[in-house]
Amino acid sequence: MRGGALPGALLCVALGLGLASAREKTVVLGLAVLVVTASAIALAPVPQSWSDIVFLGCWISIIASAAIVYAPWTLEDKAALALSLNGGVWTGALIALAPSKLGLIHALPFSLCTWPGAWARRRGEAIGLKVLASWLIGVAALAATLQFLPATPGYGPDHMD
């Protein structure tokens, strides 16, 4: 009950937005690294006991990748590739833990948002990316906290009651 392909898809969106500030050749290479790494790890036997660590790694990676959107400079090649490798590791691990490997097909295409993102940056309209990145950071922070909360406050009376 932990979201199926959704966490991986969110990570791919965050990675795509982060890569939007890299050089175009590096973006292509980065996406290739993402696909290869994620596919390899998705097929690997990841123990279910690693679940908490994998999800935490996913949320931290989403925050780190989305935060790059706020950087005014071009992302360096090595940093972009490291980011892609990191994204691939956690996306693959998430899918390896999921009941179906088909989640990979659902998640990876979201990384293609890097091209509309790069287009928006070139047009000087990166603010749309920043708004989206803030939402992703919010989701990741909330989901990471919920992961460590043994019981949510529940259906108590609303503050309007």
Add this chain to the structure above:
Amino acid sequence: MTRRIAGTSQEGPSAPRPGLFSAATALPIVFGAAAVTPAYAHSGTGLADGFESGFSHPLTGVDHLLAMVSVGIWGAFLGRPLVYALPVIFPLIMVGGAILGMFSLPMPPVELGIAASVLILGLCICLAIQAPVWIACAIVAIFAVFHGYAHGVELPSAADPVGYSVGFVLATGLLHVLGIGIGLLNALPTGVLVTRSLGGAVVVAGAWYLAGALGL
């Protein structure tokens, strides 16, 4: 804090321009909506309930809804950079407030804070207050903590955490975008009158909530 009337020749470079909103606001909506698609495609995870529960949570309280839409409308009045900065700040700080609420950390009376937020944000729109960037950010951030806290302490246990988080943040963000969209009316000849009148209505609602919170 200075006051001036938006929609006049005194607006200057910070005034909202309709062209700004095309691609910039479309990207979060398109990607945000696209990002939740697998929630429905992947059956058996309980994700739809989580997403729906999270998405509907900010929409169920009229006070929250008014405050979040008001942030967007006020941002449209303030123009760049606040028209975009406020919708970035509010969800982020609100998540921080929600985390405080989840752990039930002590806070000043939340009802008062929320009622005050509706009242003050309504006043900011009604009076077309042009606050400096840091003051506007501080006002919105403080109110975001109260709203987030209220959401956090009411968090349902049954929701799927990931789907719930996506729905919760997405609904909040879209309410801001709705407010910015309403703020686009400022570009029309009588648009400023309409948006400021809406601000007046929000003030009345805020005063009502504040009276209720104070037990009057």
